[in-house]
Amino acid sequence: MKTLSSRRHYYLARIGVLLIMIALIAGMEGCLFPPSSQDLQIRTWYDLEAIRDNLSGHHTLMNDLDSTTAGYEELASPTANEGKGWYPIVGAADAPSFTGTFDGQGYEIRDLFVNLPGMGNVGLFSILGEEGRIEDVGVVNANVNSTAYIGCLVGINLGTVSNSYSTGSVRGAWFSGGLVGYNHGTVSNSYSTGNVTSNDFAGGLAGGNSGTVGNSYATGGVAGSDYTGGLVGTNNGTVANCYSVGNVTGNSRIGGLVGYNEGTVSNSFWDVQTSGRATSSGGTGKTTAQMRNIATFSAWNIIAVANSSVRNSDYIRNIVNNTTYPFLSWQPV
Secondary structure (H helix, E strand, O other): OHHHHHHHHHHHHHHHHHHHHHHHHHHHHHHHOOOOOOOOEEOOHHHHHHHHHOOOOEEEEOOOEOOOOOOHHHHOOOOHHHHOEOOOEOOOOOOOOEOOEEEOOOOEEEOOEEEOOOOEEEOOEEEEOOOOEEEOOEEEEEEEEOOEEEOOOEEEEOOEEEOOEEEEEEEEEEEEEOOEEEEOOEEEOOEEOOEEEEEEEEEOOEEEEOOEEEOOEEOOOEEOOEEEEOOEEEEOOEEEOOEEOOOEEOOEEEEOOEEEEOOEEEOOEEEHHHHOOOOOOOOEEEOHHHHOOHHHHOOOOEEEOOOOOOOOOOOOEEEOOOOOOOEEOOOOO
16 A cells, blocks of 8 residues: 555656646647747748747648758758757747647658657647647657657647657657657647657557546557556546557556546547457457447447448448448548
């Protein structure tokens, strides 16, 4: 009982620090953010870099960015910034959040490299503020290494992330997620297939959640020590209509879907066979065959389609019955 109590105090202390941070950030946004100087059309890594000076603007990705796009070597490659790679999009110390909108238009940001050990709030974006929105973008083949609050897309989300996805790998000490390090806002209609490795608070989609995660999933492997889940490491918010299938390993507070839960988990599932986990702090375990059967997801907005290249966009989810796991109707084929 002594060990259980100490673990709980550790968890609550970490969450307490985060919530204090969130309160300070939210309080600063309304009075300290300068107005956006311009809205940007993003065609190169240099354009993406320019968002730092336009944190409340409305920006649009106009094409894929990858290792062949102008600015990659200087800004986002393994040799950029003396081997540190990309610095997350963040403003001044007194106003760090991105509060504008970033519309990816279905394009991808590929080959992102971040190596910032000792730093927190790390991803393509550092902190997404309460009024911020990121949508319709993929962060593909990312390699992100830092200490705390780490995700391929966003370190800490206070705003809204929708119709977005990530692939690659994330490594950190705590609150590490495939897409978002810690979610205190909303993540919807999104997914991650990347692998996550973290000491504590590791999740295939998000390391921790005190907001809302809905209609989302994770398929990557998750390796942690404590508070580790296939979808979310720790949850004291809401998880609804989600699933995970990745292998999950760790020492304590380990779950196929959620490692540690004090919130609400509804209509959500994990694959007990591929995860290697018979239990979870939230959700319902199913066999691989059941996870590929539309009957399992009767409470979802889902329809069966003939094959994975055929999409019915009238529904949030599609499935090739008895063949595939559910997939989002908008996601790339």
